[in-house]
Amino acid sequence: MGRTTWYDDEGLKKGEWTAEEDRMLVAYINEYGLGDWRAMPKRAGLQRCGKSCRLRWLNYLRPGIKRGKFTPQEEKDIIKFHSLLGNRWAAIAKEMPNRTDNDIKNHWNSCLKKRLVRSGIDPMTHQPVVNVKANSSSTTSSPTLTPSSSSTTSSFSSTSSSRLLNRLAAEISSRKQGFDRIKNVILSEPRQAVKEDALMISSKEEEEEVKGCFMEIDNNLISTTSLYELLSEPYDMYQSDFGLEVDDQFDLFLEIPSLGQDLS
């Protein structure tokens, strides 16, 4: 894979780097170190511009670069840092020292961004996309949902269910969509919604578990207290990952009137 080799007006080579060019650049930097990128190509015997050499070194040749597929944890990190830093790829790359900004940018643009969109999340704001045509079932006052300190009777304590519920909470927290509609959105295409979710739920078992969770919600078999406790894990996750004092999504979740109507 690579670009066609060509020469610009000044006779400088463009396009794909050869193994020999790589070797020459590395040999030069190993001997003389990094310095004047403009003068470097000539000194290293390369017919390249300094910019091209710098890019090749930073994105491909320098030691310690991790290449290949991004792990789920790395993808989670990218999403997390992007939510905090935006398109500042160099800043994100500083938080992930083994990955280049170019690599991170490429992966975001070619994969993660689309995945978030498919999951109903705006990749720039990291908030649920509000569908204007969606019916809004409630705008009234909040129910009083009091967290219980007693142990839950819920059978859903796994990370996967909690994460999906957290996503549900995030969608609800927009307060622009009805609870029933949100449930339907996730239930109508569970495989798509779950597997492509930014939170990387991947197994069939997890998917079934999530479906079961929503069935319990539908049948009023799960209490608001249980939901509260289910959400405590992602709440902690948000706190540790983002260093937030208060999880706004969680607080908003407690204000959803329709939730109280459905589940109390």
Place this chain on the structure above:
DNA sequence: AACCTTCGCAACCGCAAGGAT
């Protein structure tokens, strides 16, 4: 098998920031 589309990734370009003169 041929064609088309999508994906993944390396590399290019233009612009802005910051330092040197």
Place this chain on the structure above:
DNA sequence: CATCCTTGCGGTTGCGAAGGT
């Protein structure tokens, strides 16, 4: 202070590979 130069960044493009029809 103004101008020039270098470096670094982010957006975009080009191209082969992979997958789908």
